[in-house]
Amino acid sequence: xxxxxxxxxxxxxxxxxxxxxxxxxxxxxxxxxxxxxxxxxxxxxxxxxxxxxxxxxxxxxxxxxxxxxxxxxxxxxxxxxxxxxxxxxxxxxxxxxxxxxxxxxxxxxxxxxxxxxxxxxxxxxxxxxxxxxxxxxxxxxxxxxxxxxxxxxxxxxxxxxxxxxxxxxxxxxxxxxxxxxxxxxxxxxxxxxxxxxxxxxxxxxxxxxxxxxxxxxxxxxxxxxxxxxxxxxxxxxxxxxxxxxxxxxxxxxxxxxxxxxxxxxxxxxxxxxxxxxxxxxxxxxxxxxxxxxxxxxxxxxxxxx
Amino acid sequence: xxxxxxxxxxxxxxxxxxxxxxxxxxxxxxxxxxxxxxxxxxxxxxxxxxxxxxxxxxxxxxxxxxxxxxxxxxxxxxxxxxxxxxxxxxxxxxxxxxxxxxxxxxxxxxxxxxxxxxxxxxxxxxxxxxxxxxxxxxxxxxxxxxxxxxxxxxxxxxxxxxxxxxxxxxxxx
Numbered sequence: 001x002x003x004x005x006x007x008x009x010x011x012x013x014x015x016x017x018x019x020x021x022x023x024x025x026x027x028x029x030x031x032x033x034x035x036x037x038x039x040x041x042x043x044x045x046x047x048x049x050x051x052x053x054x055x056x057x058x059x060x061x062x063x064x065x066x067x068x069x070x071x072x073x074x075x076x077x078x079x080x081x082x083x084x085x086x087x088x089x090x091x092x093x094x095x096x097x098x099x100x101x102x103x104x105x106x107x108x109x110x111x112x113x114x115x116x117x118x119x120x121x122x123x124x125x126x127x128x129x130x131x132x133x134x135x136x137x138x139x140x141x142x143x144x145x146x147x148x149x150x151x152x153x154x155x156x157x158x159x160x161x162x163x164x165x166x167x168x169x170x171x172x173x174x175x176x177x178x179x180x181x182x183x184x185x186x187x188x189x190x191x192x193x194x195x196x197x198x199x200x201x202x203x204x205x206x207x208x209x210x211x212x213x214x215x216x217x218x219x220x221x222x223x224x225x226x227x228x229x230x231x232x233x234x235x236x237x238x239x240x241x242x243x244x245x246x247x248x249x250x251x252x253x254x255x256x257x258x259x260x261x262x263x264x265x266x267x268x269x270x271x272x273x274x275x276x277x278x279x280x281x282x283x284x285x286x287x288x289x290x291x292x293x294x295x296x297x298x299x300x301x302x303x304x305x
Numbered sequence: 306x307x308x309x310x311x312x313x314x315x316x317x318x319x320x321x322x323x324x325x326x327x328x329x330x331x332x333x334x335x336x337x338x339x340x341x342x343x344x345x346x347x348x349x350x351x352x353x354x355x356x357x358x359x360x361x362x363x364x365x366x367x368x369x370x371x372x373x374x375x376x377x378x379x380x381x382x383x384x385x386x387x388x389x390x391x392x393x394x395x396x397x398x399x400x401x402x403x404x405x406x407x408x409x410x411x412x413x414x415x416x417x418x419x420x421x422x423x424x425x426x427x428x429x430x431x432x433x434x435x436x437x438x439x440x441x442x443x444x445x446x447x448x449x450x451x452x453x454x455x456x457x458x459x460x461x462x463x464x465x466x467x468x469x470x471x472x473x474x475x476x477x478x
Binding site: 006007010011014015017018019020021022023024025026032035036039040043046047049050051054057122123124125127128129130132134161168174175176194195196197199259260 | 323325326327328329330331332333337338340343355356359360363366369370371372373374375376377378379380381382383384387388391422425426429432434435436437438441442445449
């Protein structure tokens with residue numbers, strides 16, 4: 001009886017403490033942030049070490065999980081198989097990260113963004129249904145909260161939290177991620193929301209405008225360029241929802257960035273001198289014409305004729 | 306006795322948390338991957354008395370809230386893990402069909418993982434946490450359960466041995 005009473009009291013105390021923590025967090029009390037910040041400061045050297053040691057294994061899992069997604073990918077992978085073997089021998093990780101970095105710098109250079117490059121040191125767990133990653137640069141490198149994060153193809157996410165030597169990035173695939181988007185060329189605007197994977201939903205704001213498959217989306221940009229700088233490529237429209245009852249058209253968008261293979265990212269720390277407009281719209285893939293051969297067969301007269 | 310056991314448990318939980326954040330979080334596994342801390346805490350909860358399981362759940366939930374990838378308000382995982390730890394122990398404690406049986410423990414842990422994730426989704430929805438598309442939620446939910454089914458039997462001998470060392474019990478499998 002006494003033991004039962006003690007257990008009940010303990011349970012009640014713990015439940016009240018948990019509810020107290022939730023209330024404090026929802027009211028924005030800074031002590032909770034301090035807890036998290038302290039934890040991340042302690043964890044980041046371990047994550048950095050883990051990233052160095054586990055990169056080859058990580059790449060293996062990434063390759064395996066991406067196999068068989070589409071026929072094109074399989075064909076591409078087969079074609080690149082021989083080259084990949086050589087690349088693996090020649091420090092595959094370093095080469096791949098350098099390649100990503102080069103493309104990111106090209107992207108940032110065209111638009112005139114001032115960027116700080118960073119390596120991904122942790123991918124984050126999906127247990128909370130969120131999509132985040134941690135990078136190895138933080139406030140000491142000039143990174144602040146609510147800055148745009150780029151991959152070599154376009155948007156990667158936004159800086160959610162900053163620590164002295166690391167930063168937490170909310171990926172564009174995160175369900176809570178939202179960004180103002182405009183369609184390249186037509187300048188129609190809408191809101192793009194993450195869905196937990198590489199697809200996102202676009203909600204147009206004007207009911208008189210339309211969107212079509214293949215349209216390219218760019219970031220509209222925020223006031224003072226934070227959290228989003230203008231002109232960053234987001235993705236392309238893969239499906240249009242033409243529901244009769246909808247007030248404005250919506251669409252499914254596929255991000256250019258493959259979030260599961262991010263190794264290097266760039267944080268935009270300086271505003272562009274001018275709006276890059278549509279300068280960053282990715283080039284459409286060139287279709288190689290396939291030669292056609294016409295064979296004409298003339299029937300041989302049969303002996304009976 | 307109670308304090309001594311919990312103080313011995315603390316470094317083990319911190320070590321598992323470190324492994325989760327520094328090693329397992331490096332991989333973006335298909336289907337959402339798994340949480341070693343979640344599996345570990347639930348395994349210990351199955352093997353412990355309800356009041357100890359509640360404290361274990363509280364501590365592991367607190368660590369999960371400290372994780373950078375935790376999306377809900379701080380304390381959400383603490384509350385859920387506390388309740389899950391207590392419930393799983395209350396149902397399974399004293400039942401030798403569960404304790405002396407590897408399959409029983411794995412079944413309990415995997416089912417609890419599935420239910421805890423559902424509880425996280427429901428409480429998250431109430432607290433205004435953005436959770437993504439329905440298909441993605443279902444994929445993560447079943448993906449994490451399947452990963453737990455794969456990982457729990459592999460890690461079970463280690464977890465039960467650690468539990469035996471700390472709690473001096475005979476529940477080592």
